Ligand SMILES: NC(=O)c1ccc[n+]([C@@H]2O[C@H](COP(=O)([O-])OP(=O)(O)OC[C@H]3O[C@@H](n4cnc5c(N)ncnc54)[C@H](O)[C@@H]3O)[C@@H](O)[C@H]2O)c1
């Protein structure tokens with residue numbers, strides 16, 4: 001069975017009603033045929049005749065190149081014999097070589113450049129290497145090193161990887177999408193670079209984030225690389241350092257806002273639907289606060305979209321909180337939660353917490369009463385003298401006199417859970433942490449801000465100021481911690497990377513367009529369920545990173561099943577075996593045969609004369 005084309009793509013106008021897709025798997029195709037089709041897409045040859053494809057093209061195409069793993073037979077058939085050294089390597093040997101190569105670099109940015117170079121040369125090898133070494137490689141291709149790479153993107157940028165669409169392309173966005181050589185795009189991660197991690201406005205240099213997120217789509221959830229498209233919408237930057245930097249790669253102008261910006265994003269959304277179909281997932285990433293909430297409200301339910309910083313973060317944090325209940329023995333609604341920050345991450349988490357508390361049987365009002373939020377002006381209270389509370393913050397405003405500092409809020413609220421997402425490095429001072437330890441037997445401390453320099457506290461801070469009783473998680477990874485008694489604690493990474501790859505896999509497989517909040521709570525519950533006693537005993541509220549690929553499939557399975565139960569799926573018929581259905585669509589990191597198998601006599605499948 002051929003992979004079904006995404007529904008309604010490349011029609012002249014965008015339509016957003018539900019469209020049924022056929023069973024979109026590539027199960028029936030052998031890998032050789034799939035590779036051959038892809039060469040056709042890139043225009044390197046006739047898609048019906050593998051023999052016409054230049055061997056050199058295969059060496060240059062990251063999706064087809066195997067480097068020294070081309071067999072002698074392949075080298076001869078493809079006309080690349082002699083272009084490679086005599087030795088034929090296995091992919092396993094190549095993976096070993098990658099390990100040796102990357103270990104030679106000390107500077108993380110050089111490791112990043114090496115890995116991006118590998119991705120540009122040999123996709124299968126990159127994904128196998130990263131997939132087999134997730135805990136070591138994620139901090140390079142993703143948080144925290146990707147933050148550094150974005151800050152230096154002018155230096156790091158080598159080859160096209162994704163699309164830059166500028167505000168000057170307004171009116172022609174569809175034409176730019178058509179310049180992307182792949183037609184079967186199922187997932188886009190898009191940024192406008194305004195809030196890159198906790199590093200602020202990096203303009204077009206934010207491209208490192210969609211590239212990094214989508215590399216995790218493949219490495220952690222097996223979504224095929226050619227189905228993923230990173231996009232940066234370049235509307236300028238207000239970062240003067242970037243504007244003054246001769247290496248800056250984006251438009252040298254201040255950010256466009258207002259109706260022109262809105263029309264630009266509207267055109268982008270419609271162009272994606274027109275080009276790739278309404279089932280193409282659009283993940284919003286690292287937009288500035290005001291646009292992030294506004295655009296989510298505007299597009300959710302109408303386009304296949306979610307905001308990772310609001311919704312993905314909510315799911316991973318709630319998963320961690322649900323897992324923490326197994327240690328504290330409480331219900332979620334019995335906790336008092338203080339947030340440092342009241343932006344995308346914090347408000348997203350707070351809203352999903354309310355939903356989870358309501359699911360426990362608590363009222364909406366009581367659930368909200370459990371949540372205290374602190375922003376740059378202090379505790380969020382009703383009738384704040386400065387005014388200016390938006391509707392999201394208003395929902396959590398306390399009937400309380402103004403309280404200015406986080407420490408004072410901790411004194412007043414006496415929280416059992418402290419969550420930081422304000423990008424203020426070190427905001428959880430030793431004094432605040434000691435207070436959390438004094439109020440609680442097992443204080444829950446989440447330092448979610450990224451990258452590491454923005455974390456509210458380190459794992460060492462959290463443990464050492466609470467007599468090692470803290471239940472700690474962080475957005476960026478921290479090394480393991482040895483307690484005074486010699487126990488090893490492995491703090492879990494409360495990062496949306498535990499959620500978005502599996503969520504996206506489920507969305508794509510079932511063809512979900514309306515990604516409602518119930519999917520986020522479901523993903524949170526699914527992730528929390530995977531956490532085992534051994535993880536908790538080691539101080540982690542999340543499964544180890546080495547198991548994250550399995551987590552993605554388990555999350556995707558729940559998402560797909562729920563989509564069929566709630567009539568949100570658009571891929572029919574409903575698969576009998578959900579997991580098999582999902583796995584059949586996943587990327588295989590192993591190389592496919594580059595030439596058709598040559599049959600030698602006697603063939604097993606042919607009746608031989610001497611057998612008659
Ligand atoms: N771990 C994860 O998966 C994850 C996910 C999303 C965001 N984050 C991180 O969270 C941080 C914030 O992201 P966001 O999207 O919520 O940003 P945002 O800009 O939407 O929100 C930041 C919030 O911090 C508040 N703030 C600023 N200064 C403050 C201060 N001195 N005291 C208290 N509050 C203050 C702001 O008022 C705002 O409410 C970033 O570092 C980001 O990397 C982590």
Ligand SMILES: O=C(O)C[C@H](O)C(=O)O
Pocket residue numbers: 142143196197198286308309449450475495496497
């Ligand atoms: O990118 C990350 O590491 C998580 C999150 O999306 C963030 O913006 O910090």
Ligand SMILES: [Mg+2]
Pocket residue numbers: 197285286308309
């Ligand atoms: Mg983000």
